[in-house]
Amino acid sequence: MTVVTMREALNQALREEMLRDENVFLMGEEVGAYQGAYKITKGLLDELGEKRVIDTPITELGFAGLGVGAAMVGLRPVIEFMTFNFSILATDQIINSAAKMLYMSGGQFNIPIVFRGPGGSAFQVSSQHSQALESWFSYFPGLKVVMPSTPADAKGLLKSAIRDDDPVIFIEQERMYGNKGEVPEDADFTIPLGVADIKREGTDATIVARSLMVPVALKAAEVLETQGVSCEVIDLRTIRPLDINTIIASVRKTNRVVVAEESHPFCGVGGEICQEITERAFDYLDAPVKRVSGADVPMPYAKNLEDLAIPNVDQVVAAVREIAYLE
């Protein structure tokens, strides 16, 4: 184990998987000579060469579709979006081609591809560069959606995503690239997709979180501990398929749930989780399921307004206190 940043952990995962399988190639804007807009791909061009690390024109629909075509005939592309905001241009190929190809070909053409890059809010980059799009992609059968919250998870999940035979949407969080943590050095270290992780055990309330909200939830749990409330924090890690078993088991134990998410609330992943809990564990609930979501507005630029738009520790603490009837 060594302590590295999430940025370095992702870089290790890419490098190890590209060394392991020559069918894996990396393509995207500024991934090569520029060393990556966020330096996730630093050094890979020098080590692996132009055949494997390919700088593209700014043409997201085109290179996303090119990746899907290459995956149809046996390559395993990793397509980087400089940010997931730009993936919106590529959604036709992600949704109409990648997600549906296996099904509409009657099982003949699976698409082993990873679309990855940073998503969610960054630091004062305003509306078009601060979007949490996981609910979009999670909507579609055929896609898998992954969002890591620690360097170790980032590495293990990205390696699994690259080895997976289906299209995987791998959303990193721009604000978390510099976060540090212990990461195994074993080249065979992977974390299975579809398995949530209990980041903190507790007995009084469950906080279901993902990505940027995991450290927020953990801090909230620390605060609540001092107030006599023991919180369990679940990190979903994979959004689709959702590890509903882990959530339900926790609900049965704590009987109270807060879902914390950076994304907008409407038609979101949090709403889906609430519904699953209602269907499966209604009788175990001692309070309504509470959501803490990003503000239902486009992301503003001004620092104070941006801070108000992203859920924080105080909001999560208040939500748990509300469902624990402590207010």
Next chain:
Amino acid sequence: MVRVNSRKQQTVAKSNYEIGKRAPEPSRVGAEETTATGVMDDESADMVDSSSPQQRRESLKEAQKNRLADIDRETLINIYHQMLLVRRFEEKSAEAYSAGKIGGFCHLYIGQEAVAIGAISAIRKDDYVLTSYREHAHAIAKGMSPDSVMAELFGKATGCSKGKGGSMHMFDKEVNFLGGHAIVGGQIPLATGVAFASKYKGTDQVTLCFFGEAAVNQGAFHESLNMAQLWKLPCIYICENNQYGMGTSLERAMASQDISQKACAYDIAAEFVDGMDVLAVREATLRAVERARTSYFPTLLEVRTYRFMGHSMSDPGNYRTRAEIERHQERDPIKLFTASLKEERVMSDSDFQRIEADVKEQVEHALEFAEQSPLPDPKELYTDVYANPIVPDSKRGPQ
């Protein structure tokens, strides 16, 4: 003789010259070759044509007959057989659609047969083909069995996509037929990626990418051609210009209607091809294939054709006149090829009768096969969603 539009020739020749300067010798396409493709003059193809149908047919026939000599008899017979097969297959499909046996959309190819069959006759079995939702002919030409294509139209378990794709999503991995894609232009980036993979793996396989002229207005077309030339990908982009995007004519949809000229923007070699002459399409494709196979160079072919039927089976047909359709039917690619084969004595009357009988049997067999085949098992609803399914909870049902 076929006349050549001088402006068009200049444009295309310039493009080829630019390419030729840089390309290794085999990939060079000279202006002379472009002329020899059988480039139609603008007037012979569009609606203001003043020459008689007879004149047009005669000039085309002359051009086609000149090409016959270079091709072996077996290949010619095969091409004719396939053209007739897809024509009769689609006529039966239309009947089956009207009888309610085929659901959804059904886009027929009648009138355009020379394009798919001419082009696909120029490639190897291990080469790749991707196309749009008007694809029955391409599927059959690539070697898929009419049985599995008809069964797919019928939504049966024995269909090439197990009844999950339908008319617009046919696939067959065995013959490298990579679909049937139903978002206009969506297959163009995909085909570019397939060609990318061939180069990445170091094979000499080429990819044919078919699309209608309406797809040329999509960003996917321009993004793909840019990457294909930037990275030298062995993809042949075949624009089937049937002059209508659904009910909207080219004139009403495209500011600059010279599609082959658009290749200049990406420094890609291009040819303008008469899509009613199956051998012209084959020759142009052969040249493009050579360039792609030996030098990884992409090519854009604008193949001028015409669809005799509606856009789909539900087309009201109120955007063009009966007279216009009939005028194009005078240049029916099968009639034209039949006349050439007869006059050059490649096939005798009995050969034609034999092939007509064979085709009839094939189509009847396909219909019978589709009729008799079972519907997909209800369990199939949940299969093929993921190659590596993850089932965290059996109560949720398969993922």
